[in-house]
Amino acid sequence: EAGVAQSPRYKIIEKRQSVAFWCNPISGHATLYWYQQILGQGPKLLIQFQNNGVVDDSQLPKDRFSAERLKGVDSTLKIQPAKLEDSAVYLCASSSSGQLNTGELFFGEGSRLTVL
C-alpha cells in the first residue's frame, strides 16, 4: 500500500513570495489533514478535510493560507505572501472513515519550508 505522498520535500523562498505544497493521501482515505510543525514544537492542525469539504480550519491564517481538495483526493496548501514565521515543516496526513475508523493518522514525510 502506497503511503501519503508530499512534494516538494524542501522549499526555500523569500518573504512575500508564494509557495504551494501538494499532498496525495492513501487511496480510499476520506479524511485529509494539513499540519504545521515549527522547529521544536508539536504539529498544529491547519485544516482538516472530509472528502472535499472542510471540517476544521479554525487555526488556518486565512489572510495568507489557503487549501483545497477539489476532487476529494489530493490536496494543495498555498501560502501567499509568506512571512518569516511561516518557516516550518508542513505535514500532510490522512485517515480512513466509517465504522473502522480508529482515528489513526498516516503521515507523509513533510515539506520543509524556509522563508528568508
Add this chain to the structure above:
Amino acid sequence: AQSVTQLDSHVSVSEGTPVLLRCNYSSSYSPSLFWYVQHPNKGLQLLLKYTSAATLVKGINGFEAEFKKSETSFHLTKPSAHMSDAAEYFCVGNTGGFKTIFGAGTRLFVKA
C-alpha cells in the same frame, strides 16, 4: 474538554536501561490513544495504538503502553533503550473519529 498532556518535555536514559514516557489524557468519551515517533527530518510513524480492546498494547521496536482508565494514563515503556530510539515522541488522542489532539511531545535522549 479533551486534552492530552505529556508530562516530560525531555527524557534522558542510558543505552540498555528502561524507557518511560508519560502521557495523561482527559476525555468525556472513551478515547483512542496513539504513540507516534518522529526521527529528525522525518514524518511521524505510528508506534502503537489503543482502541478499547486490550489495555496493554504492544507496538513496534519493543515499545508497549498500558491504558489505565483509573489513572487516565497511557504511558509508553520499553525495557531496554537503544541508541536508535533517540527521537521525539508524541502521545495523541482521538475522540469520535474526527478530533485529534496532540501532546506537546517528549524528546528522548539515549546516552551511550
